[in-house]
Amino acid sequence: MENIVIERLLKVLKGKVSVQEVENLLEKPKYEYLGDIAFPCFMLAKQFRKSPHLIAEEITQQIDKKDFEKIEVQGGYINFFYDKESYAKSVISTILKEREKYGSKRSTGQQIVIDYSSPNIAKPFSMGHLRSTVIGQALTNIAEKNGDKTVRINHLGDWGTQFGKLIVAYKKWGLKERVEASPIEELLKLYVKFHEVADESLNNEARVAFKMLENGDSEALQLWRWFREESIKEFMALYDLLNIHFDSLAGESFYNDKMQQVVEELEGKRLLVESEGADVVELENMPPCLIKKKDGATLYATRDLATAFYRMIKYQPKAIYYVVGNEQSLHFKQWIQVVEKMGYEWSKNLHHVPFGMMLKDGKKMSTRKGKIVLLANVLEEAIDTVKQNIEEKNPTLENKEAVAKAVGVGAVIFHDLKNFRLNDIEFSLQEMLNFEGETGPYVQYTFARIQSILEKQPMEKNISYKLEINDYEWTVYTQLVEFPAVIERAYELTDPSIVAKYVLKLARVFNKYYGHTKILEPDDFLNGRLALCECVAIVLKESMRLLGIETPKSM
Ligand code: ARG
Numbered sequence: 001m002e003n004i005v006i007e008r009l010l011k012v013l014k015g016k017v018s019v020q021e022v023e024n025l026l027e028k029p030k031y032e033y034l035g036d037i038a039f040p041c042f043m044l045a046k047q048f049r050k051s052p053h054l055i056a057e058e059i060t061q062q063i064d065k066k067d068f069e070k071i072e073v074q075g076g077y078i079n080f081f082y083d084k085e086s087y088a089k090s091v092i093s094t095i096l097k098e099r100e101k102y103g104s105k106r107s108t109g110q111q112i113v114i115d116y117s118s119p120n121i122a123k124p125f126s127m128g129h130l131r132s133t134v135i136g137q138a139l140t141n142i143a144e145k146n147g148d149k150t151v152r153i154n155h156l157g158d159w160g161t162q163f164g165k166l167i168v169a170y171k172k173w174g175l176k177e178r179v180e181a182s183p184i185e186e187l188l189k190l191y192v193k194f195h196e197v198a199d200e201s202l203n204n205e206a207r208v209a210f211k212m213l214e215n216g217d218s219e220a221l222q223l224w225r226w227f228r229e230e231s232i233k234e235f236m237a238l239y240d241l242l243n244i245h246f247d248s249l250a251g252e253s254f255y256n257d258k259m260q261q262v263v264e265e266l267e268g269k270r271l272l273v274e275s276e277g278a279d280v281v282e283l284e285n286m287p288p289c290l291i292k293k294k295d296g297a298t299l300y301a302t303r304d305l306a307t308a309f310y311r312m313i314k315y316q317p318k319a320i321y322y323v324v325g326n327e328q329s330l331h332f333k334q335w336i337q338v339v340e341k342m343g344y345e346w347s348k349n350l351h352h353v354p355f356g357m358m359l360k361d362g363k364k365m366s367t368r369k370g371k372i373v374l375l376a377n378v379l380e381e382a383i384d385t386v387k388q389n390i391e392e393k394n395p396t397l398e399n400k401e402a403v404a405k406a407v408g409v410g411a412v413i414f415h416d417l418k419n420f421r422l423n424d425i426e427f428s429l430q431e432m433l434n435f436e437g438e439t440g441p442y443v444q445y446t447f448a449r450i451q452s453i454l455e456k457q458p459m460e461k462n463i464s465y466k467l468e469i470n471d472y473e474w475t476v477y478t479q480l481v482e483f484p485a486v487i488e489r490a491y492e493l494t495d496p497s498i499v500a501k502y503v504l505k506l507a508r509v510f511n512k513y514y515g516h517t518k519i520l521e522p523d524d525f526l527n528g529r530l531a532l533c534e535c536v537a538i539v540l541k542e543s544m545r546l547l548g549i550e551t552p553k554s555m
Pocket of ligand 1: 304322324
């Protein structure tokens with residue numbers, strides 16, 4: 001409908017304003033009694049040398065009023081009141097025609113890189129990494145919906161001083177058989193033990209061990225490789241469950257042989273200075289960025305620098321997004337400023353997309369103290385709870401296993417994504433699985449409800465539909481229309497919660513409508529109601545897909 005308004009206005013204003021100008025000026029009135037959309041004429045006053053009110057009057061006299069209930073002047077505004085039936089029909093026909101492509105943008109031909117998930121080898125996949133994984137995955141889907149191509153990279157934490165610690169701990173206390181039986185659990189125990197007993201000399205041993213690893217010592221390398229392979233196996237099982245695939249698993253170790261070049265360039269540009277034996281780059285308004293330690297060992301930041309150069313050359317992206325917790329904000333500010341100081345324009349295309357913490361009983365979860373909620377356990381528990389629920393309420397359901405998986409996993413993902421990413425979130429299995437709350441299962445349930453309506457009475461494709469538009473129905477239409485703008489905003493603000501909140505609202509207004517309407521009543525409007533149901537189902541499903549969540553047909 002907005003397109004119709006633009007088109008009609010342009011017809012009257014022939015060549016005096018551009019499509020873009022009209023589009024930008026149009027606004028949604030604050031109150032419903034002021035119409036569905038309004039065109040302010042204040043900007044035109046100078047050009048036309050008339051008062052905004054007079055301009056509004058003149059345009060309104062000339063404009064074609066078909067498809068509108070009325071068009072009124074109010075001050076300097078032209079208020080358009082849609083003819084609800086033609087409006088609703090245009091919504092339905094668009095969605096039925098475009099289906100899951102509704103809201104998709106044409107390909108931009110451009111590419112972005114998204115760095116997300118990135119768990120650390122030999123450490124469990126924590127709920128904290130889950131945040132990066134699901135936010136990153138949703139952003140990737142949203143970017144593609146907006147027409148960009150994506151490269152999905154899991155920047156595995158497979159290098160760094162922690163491997164020195166682990167090698168020392170394994171050699172002191174580790175048992176091969178135990179590690180083989182349950183690799184990550186056992187490696188975590190060793191890591192925790194190291195931190196419990198670590199003193200000056202043990203820490204020194206660990207530093208030496210890491211240095212040997214960096215120098216290619218074969219025993220150290222062999223242990224490291226083994227830790228890495230076993231860990232990846234466990235991670236992959238989780239990604240399968242979450243339905244997540246990466247284009248690349250090039251982690252930190254991949255850049256070992258690519259750092260020297262960056263260090264040399266820094267030297268060449270006279271940016272490296274010595275500070276207490278270490279090499280650093282001095283920065284404005286923040287502590288210096290550490291590039292090389294006293295013993296020559298490189299750091300996390302050095303690897304991120306090498307990584308950025310590699311990706312810019314290999315993928316030529318218009319931007320790189322790093323979905324990493326906000327506790328690393330300083331790290332990203334620092335090394336990105338180093339790139340800027342090296343004189344690269346593209347430093348402004350590197351974006352840290354931070355997020356808040358996952359809390360348990362209001363406190364941070366930490367790996368070092370072994371106080372940690374494991375994603376694998378959480379998913380298992382969520383799926384089991386859903387399974388029990390199905391056995392109680394719907395024991396004859398087909399594909400129980402698959403449904404329990406979709407609902408359990410979906411609940412965990414949705415709980416994370418419905419919050420603005422920078423907010424800390426409290427971990428609560430009970431809240432995630434509440435079928436009546438603001439949850440994934442609630443949305444999935446709404447979708448399944450529509451499927452069962454349409455199964456009883458499929459919509460007739462070739463029969464034209466008559467619509468009877470009461471207030472409940474109208475809110476559903478206006479909500480459906482929002483979808484394309486929601487997709488755009490979610491990308492602009494790199495914020496999947498915009499989509500999650502949207503889909504909750506769509507489910508809510510639909511359920512309200514459902515509660516007040518006999519959808520299957522065999523009257524003249526039946527097919528119109530079925531068409532609306534079908535459209536809601538399409539948009540619910542597509543929104544959930546963007547969030548990385550499945551929608552089973554029944555549950
Ligand atoms: N492995 C790191 C961690 O768990 C996150 C890596 C994020 N990506 C990056 N390019 N620094 O803290």
